[in-house]
Amino acid sequence: MPSSTPAPAPSRPVRVLLVEDDGLMRRSFTVALERYGYRVEAAADGLAGLELFRDGDTGGVRAGAGAGTGTGDHGFDLLILDVMLPGLDGIGLCRRVRETSLVPILMMSARGDGLDVVAGLEAGADDYVVKPVDTYVLVARIRSLLRRATYAPPAAAAGRAAGEAEAGEGEGEGEGDLLVFGDLALDTGGLEVFVSGSPVALTPTELKLLLEFAAHPGVVLERHTLLRNVWDYGWDGDSRVVDLCVQRLRRKLGRDRIETVRGFGYKLRR
Structure with missing residues (x-):
């Protein structure tokens, strides 16, 4: 408290x-x-x-x-x-x-x-x-x-991330501060996101949730884990905030990028 x-x-x-x-x-x-x-x-x-x-x-x-x-x-x-x-x-x-x-x-x-x-x-x-x-x-x-909102990404990161995303380099791996998963590029230093080279605007919570997924690609993350790491909730948090934030991410990043594993949670596809 x-x-x-x-x-x-x-x-x-x-x-x-x-x-x-x-x-x-x-x-x-x-x-x-x-x-x-x-x-x-x-x-x-x-x-x-x-x-x-x-x-x-x-x-x-x-x-x-x-x-x-x-x-x-x-x-x-x-x-x-x-x-x-x-x-x-x-x-x-x-x-x-x-x-x-x-x-x-x-x-x-x-x-x-x-x-x-x-x-x-x-x-x-x-x-x-x-x-x-x-x-x-x-x-x-x-x-x-x-x-979740006390950062300001450098503008110079946009061109680098967009260019590397279009080139398809570093698939699922970190290249400098860039993580690339298919057409999704995440600049973890500049805190900017691109889909097919185009910038995507995310709220602070959406961005932190995506960062959590990107830190564990292919790993199923339970809702309680996400509540604790993203929303700072304990075990009594409402998992609906996770489900609805995932839905918003899917609308912005593509519906197939984050997979539901029924009975367990979600994972970011590599």
Whole structure:
């Protein structure tokens, strides 16, 4: 469990956009997160949240900018979206954000029946929590998401990775920082991904999941292992986040690249 002592504020405060229609909960979350050094901007409905995001997203990574991620000095570093919002709900807001940005997104749901969870993850969210949520749990999830998004790949890696991917060199092996599996090329130094030489934009969670698969090509990885290594969950994590993130990867990389081994987990084909 994270310490109850607020973490020291970073050199540039992490900017969090919180969209929550319950006034009391919105103020409570804002005060709690600010104690941990986060800079919180809040909105009470989806349309207001989208406007705040667009106004503040002057430095964030765009969805077409490559596989790596990070935020500029003026963009939001993380979004926390409630599912049930007036005007534009959290699922719709998540989809709108994903049209232009890879910023980490944490969904909050008041229902534990799975409908909101599946819809949010399919829309592009990286993780979710069910309300009521303890502040320590919320901060732990935020820290986990931010750890996946604290890198910025060098732009020079794109040309090298694309060229070697087209040449088909280093099949399934590391050549420098490049791993190639068929038409899939992963630059582990530049944190960029290419399919048939074309860059593919991945969210921080999708990228970390792919890196985990690439570190063990041809090896079946159980869902619990992926939850622990990618999402920082213990054994009680929800495996649906893995299944839905794998589905998103398949849509971007090709449906046959990640194989399901029924009853066990997933593996990256060599």
